[in-house]
Amino acid sequence: MIGGNGLPLNTAALIGSAAATGKAVLAAATPAAAATAIGLGTADNVAHQNIRANGFLEFPYGGSIRVNAFAGPISEGGDGTWANGTSFFAKTGFANGQDTAWLYVPGGMRATPLITMQAGSGRVGIGNLTPGATLDVVSSQNNSWSILTQSAPNGANASGFYTQSDLSVQMALRSGDGSKLSVITSSGLSYLMGGNVGIGTNAPQVRLDVAGDFKCSGVGTIGGASRSGEFTLDGISGLPKIYRASTNGSPRWAWGSGNGADSGEADGSDFFLNSYGNDGSYRATPFRILRSTGAITITNGLTISGTTTLNNGLVVAGKIRAGSYTVSTVPAGVVGELIYVSNARKVGESAGAGTGVISYYSNGNWRRLSDDSAIAA
Known part of the structure; x- marks a missing residue:
């Protein structure tokens, strides 16, 4: 029974009503009878629980469960736990020098969290307790996907990774338009489509299609046992197409077609061989073939070495x-x-x-x- 002063009239009552505050309070009692746990609709209380109900604890819209003071970081108010008595669902605490939240898949009180979220660094780890990036995904299963994206038949057909707000640096995986991988930056475009690789072009026509310059510091092999190889330089009429042999970036020899415009049946694009000095400066064109007539010009002399036989001689079907x-x-x-x-x-x-x-x-x-x-x- 509750008295008007908010305290129970008999000491057997453990909960009273404080009229002045409108709150329910625990009654004063002897230490042996003091309440250490509250059962709502049940008398089944265990020592480590403070409040237990045999139904639901329901909160109105906007309500919440607080386990520490609202003001200040978690590190100042202690850990918070949401569990069902045998498994964690969520936990907040202080770890690695910063406030951290963990999400679990129920499976035992000592289950490893699935997701780790760090307030200080802004990092999220999936399968990783110490994420090393904004999103750090670690898969514990061998031969499995760390990240798998799927969509409905009429859904999105691309997954993208972007490093700039203006999308100038991005990588996209596309399936709906031909299973392509593209890496786009402000300085160029790389594209994979149907087995063709394009660098600087989004429509590669051959296995490797480079729109621009490229450099090879190793050994390149063209062709194989089953067929011969071919290397083609394709460009605009009136511009030279050149192969170059260099030493430490400085040209020694260059050969190819000149800058003559292909205006007639066989005009322009004469073949040449140039030599260069040790400083990379042009020295001479010792060999040239006119495309229009096939005439060969050799400057600075021609030496034919070997024994004087028909095979090593010089045979000219014409004038010398x-x-x-x-x-x-x-x-x-x-x-x-x-x-x-x-x-x-x-x-x-x-x-x-x-x-x-x-x-x-x-x-x-x-x-x-x-x-x-x-x-x-």
Whole structure:
């Protein structure tokens, strides 16, 4: 029975009504009778429980269960636990120097939490008690997926990973449009589609399609035992297509087609071979083939080594034209060289009226072939 002062009229009552506050309070009693646990609709109380009910504890919309003071971090108010007596559901506490929350799958009071959330670092770990990134997923099952995304037949067909708010750096996995993997950055695009890889292009036409420059520091092999290989440089008319051999980034040789426009049946795109100095500067074009005529130009001489046999000789189906000089401009000679001297006299021509001869170098002089005499103007 409750008295008007809010205290029980007989000491057997354990709960009284404090009229001044409108709250139910535990009655004063002897220590032996003091309440250490409250049963709501049940007398079955165990020592480690404070409140036990044989039904539900129901809270109105907006209500909550508080296990520590509202103000301040968890570290100042103690741990909080939501459990069913045998298994954790959720727990809050202080770990690794910061307030942390854990979510569990019921399975025993010592079950390892499935999800760890850190307030200080803002990190979330799935299967990881100490996440090392904003989202750190660890799978404990061998040969299983750490992250698996699926959608309904008419749902999304891509999963994306983005590192910038403007989506300038992103990776997307796409299934609905051809099972593609694309990695997009502000400086270019990489794309996988149907077995083709594109770098700088989202529509690769071959196994590796590079829109731009690429560098290989190792050994590249083209072709195999079953078929021969082919390497193609494809570009715009009027721009050179060049293969280059370099040493530490400095060119030594370059070969390819020139910058002539392909305006006719066989115009432009002449083949060339360039040489470069140790500093990478251009030296010469010792070899060139005109696409229009097939004519070959070799500068700075041609040396054919080996024994004098038909296989190692020089066979020309056409004309041979030697270098042209005058008697006063002939170069220093090497035995066996041939030149044309345009004003040298043939046998019987008068001095100053020479019409030119083919000359060879021998015994310290350039000599005319007809009678082996030294040339004269």
